[in-house]
Structures are given as C-alpha cells and as structure tokens.
Amino acid sequence: MSAVPLNPTPPARTSELSVTLLGATGSIGSSTIDLIRRSRDRYRVEAVTAARNATALAALARDLGARFAAVADPACYDELKAALAGSGIAAAAGEEALVEAAERPADWVMAAITGAASLKPTLAAAERGAVVALANKECLVCAGSLFMRRAAAAGATVLPVDSEHNAVFQSLSAGTRADVKRIILTASGGPFRSWPLEAIRQATLEQALKHPNWSMGPKITIDSASMMNKGLEIIEAHHLFDAAPEEIDVLVHPQSIVHGMVEFRDGSVVAQLGPPDMRVPIAHCLAWPARIAGANRLTFAQMTTLTFEEPDEVRFPALRLAREVLRTGQGAPTVLNAANEIAVAAFIDRRIGFPHIAALVEATLEASAARGVLREPEAIADALAVDHTARSLARDLLPEIAAKAI
Numbered sequence: 001m002s003a004v005p006l007n008p009t010p011p012a013r014t015s016e017l018s019v020t021l022l023g024a025t026g027s028i029g030s031s032t033i034d035l036i037r038r039s040r041d042r043y044r045v046e047a048v049t050a051a052r053n054a055t056a057l058a059a060l061a062r063d064l065g066a067r068f069a070a071v072a073d074p075a076c077y078d079e080l081k082a083a084l085a086g087s088g089i090a091a092a093a094g095e096e097a098l099v100e101a102a103e104r105p106a107d108w109v110m111a112a113i114t115g116a117a118s119l120k121p122t123l124a125a126a127e128r129g130a131v132v133a134l135a136n137k138e139c140l141v142c143a144g145s146l147f148m149r150r151a152a153a154a155g156a157t158v159l160p161v162d163s164e165h166n167a168v169f170q171s172l173s174a175g176t177r178a179d180v181k182r183i184i185l186t187a188s189g190g191p192f193r194s195w196p197l198e199a200i201r202q203a204t205l206e207q208a209l210k211h212p213n214w215s216m217g218p219k220i221t222i223d224s225a226s227m228m229n230k231g232l233e234i235i236e237a238h239h240l241f242d243a244a245p246e247e248i249d250v251l252v253h254p255q256s257i258v259h260g261m262v263e264f265r266d267g268s269v270v271a272q273l274g275p276p277d278m279r280v281p282i283a284h285c286l287a288w289p290a291r292i293a294g295a296n297r298l299t300f301a302q303m304t305t306l307t308f309e310e311p312d313e314v315r316f317p318a319l320r321l322a323r324e325v326l327r328t329g330q331g332a333p334t335v336l337n338a339a340n341e342i343a344v345a346a347f348i349d350r351r352i353g354f355p356h357i358a359a360l361v362e363a364t365l366e367a368s369a370a371r372g373v374l375r376e377p378e379a380i381a382d383a384l385a386v387d388h389t390a391r392s393l394a395r396d397l398l399p400e401i402a403a404k405a406i
C-alpha cells in the first residue's frame, strides 16, 4: 500500500461551517440534517438537492435556511418554485442545477445522491477543493481513479461516510501507512446470511428489504441482501485507501458493532466500534477532526456475543463478481455498477427474481468484454459512456435473464 490519498489537512474552521447536502431528502440526508439541527449555531446550509421530491425539499430548505434548492427532474421545477415562493431561496432544476449546487461555496459537501447520478455533482464539489463527505459509493466504483486523482489535484479532502470505510479511516490513524498489513471490512450478511442457497433463490422483494440491523434507502438495502453492497465497498476501499485487492478482506459480523478494522505489521488489529446508526460516521465527518454528539452509546454489558465468519461467494455471487472486476480493472467496475443498478430496479419492479440480479450483472460483464467496451475511463464523459452502454446492454439482456430458471 502506498500513501493514503485522503488530504490529511483539516479544513480551516470559522465559527460556522457552511454545508451543502446533495441528496438531502434521502436516508443519509435525513441523518445529516438531524445532526445539523442539534447544533444549529455551528452549521449554515448553503444548498440542498433531491431527485423529484420537491415539496419535501422545499420544506427542508425553508427549515434549514438554505440559499439554493435544486431538483434533478426538470418536471418538478414548478412544484419546487411554488413551494419556495416568498422564501428568498433560489430554486433550480436539471442535471446542471445539481452541479451548480455542488459548486456553490460551501466548506463541506455531503455526497449522498444514489447511483451514478452522483458523479458529476460530487466531482464538481471535489474540484473546487471542498471537504467532500462521500456516502455515495458508486462514484468511486464508476470512476474511482479519476475521482481520487482530480480530488487530490484540487486539494479536496475526501472523508468516507460509509460506516466500514469511516471505521477503517479512523483505525488507520493508529499507525503508519507502511505498517498496514490488511484492511478488514465487516458485513452484516443481510437478511439472507444464514439462508440456504435454494431459499435465497426464492427470496421475495419484501424479504430482501428487511435488513436486520440498518435502516437505509431501498437500493442499498437490496445491495446488502445480495452482498453486492460489500462488493462495491471492496472497490471503494481500493480507491479510498490505495489498497491492493488482496489487502482488503471481508468478514461477516451479524451484530454490526465492529464496522471496520486495520491489521498492522506487528499483529495489532485496530477496530472502530459503534451502534449501527449512520449518524456516527456522519458526525465524525461533519466535525472532523473534532467530535460532536452522534447517536446513542453502545452498552457493552448488554452485548453477549460478537461473531465473525468468512463470506460465502457461492450463495452471494455478487462478492465474487466485484473481486473479479477489481482484478480486471479498466471500465469493468463501471459496468458492474451500471448493470447492478438496472438489475436492482428490475427486482424492485418485480420484473426479475432475486438470483437474477447477479446473473444479469455477470451476463452484462461478459457482453461488455466481448464488445470491447471495458476501456479505462480517462474523463467523466468516458465513465458515463461506459455506464450508458452497460445500461443498455443490461436492459437488452434483461428479458433473457428473467426467463432463466436459476
């Protein structure tokens, strides 16, 4: 492992930190707002964004005293404008409006838009040298090398929000980079952790949406059930910590108390523990390098067991696929992510069964390799082109995969 590509310089703090929330109406957005509401004097909200949830976004913008609110869908502009009438808050809509929100002069930007749609606005925040609290993992999966390179060149600080990476980030500070032997990401194992393969093949949408420990948006909840979430996180860790694939391990830890660990050369393992509540890593990023109140405390005496087990790549093939694309490199992770987004949306629409998610991703990867579309993205436009091609390949393959008995 070489140097950590995270800018280690804490942001210059005035008494008030200006913040922008990309994906303000979502699960991560709500947890961030909860923390901000508890310390209103420390934070000033510059901009907030959503996809289509204009009325909820306007209510948040008013309550938080934001200066700018943007929805991705232009069809929602009138609703947003009407809901903000008389508030003095500027309203905007469309892809460019999200980028404008990110470009506005906030010290700290929460990147919590779901999926590849986060790429342009998150990069816009990084390229003006902001502190970017990165919740969205697809950004790193789709264009990780490019994103980290541009963020470093702009002097941006990238802070990992994802609980496992935040835990690793915290644990890394216990030693020097050269002495790190491996990074361990923990996984809850999701609702199907102990299910036999046959039962997983029959899993329903309702069962997949029932995460045992975490309350999250639907896309990431399905990704947790398939363990694609952990696969995406391996790729995310590779970029965030400049770690080789073989230096990143996954351990299933159903209690979700230990979020990540770092093993050092001398045999010491440093871990971060906390309740399964995203307000803990968000609070760490919001106040970094200081600390603020986050969530309820752990009660150790009530914890009877903390268990760890190896992940099963046969029952959860998404993990294997993620490891393979990391080895393949180039545009393969972008294809994996794009195909997975199509597959998860189709599963949520009940157009495919649960095992078809991984099957569609694998088929799209094979088709992309055969067509030679796995080139390394050198620019955002390249990453988006690979993403676009992979999505249309996945859509084309969908009926064939859906009809397959798995």
Ligand code: NDP
Residues within 6 Å of the ligand: 022, 023, 024, 025, 026, 027, 028, 029, 049, 050, 051, 052, 053, 054, 072, 098, 111, 112, 113, 114, 115, 117, 135, 136, 137, 138, 161, 162, 163, 214, 215, 216, 217, 218, 219, 220, 278
């Ligand atoms: P949610 O689905 O709850 O919220 C997503 C947010 O992004 C909403 O504000 C939504 O707006 C907006 N959004 C969705 N699609 C688009 C789009 N195409 N263009 C612009 N805005 C869009 O997701 P989460 O908060 O759960 O997750 C956000 C990101 O954080 C994901 O990348 C996820 O992987 C990551 N993450 C989440 C964790 C969690 O615990 N939830 C943990 C770790 C990482 P609208 O309300 O209008 O739909």
